[in-house]
Amino acid sequence: MPRSVNHVASRAKRKRILKLTRGYFGARKNVWTVAKNTWEKGLTYAYRDRKNKKRVFRALWIQRINAAARIEGMSYSQLMGALRRAGIEINRKVLADLALNNPEAFKAIVAKVK
16 A cells, blocks of 8 residues: 655645745745755744844843933933932833933933932
């Protein structure tokens, strides 16, 4: 008795992954094994970079806060320490947004903790 293989399902699976690799360069878009490996590797990069994104944004917020704080005559660490002592609980994301888009509000916060 010949071996039964579900060609419909396996072709559909290949088609689905090849559709996901559309736009890749060279053999990465149309050669099954290369495309599959590239797609799987892309998933690991996506997982890794979802974690890295948080680090990168936190670093950006800190740089923005530091730049705005130095205009007001304080360093980043002095400002964050003063905020903690004053009991002002404001996260870095909001603080960086204020520093960039609403300098008056940022000045008011710095004046409150000085």
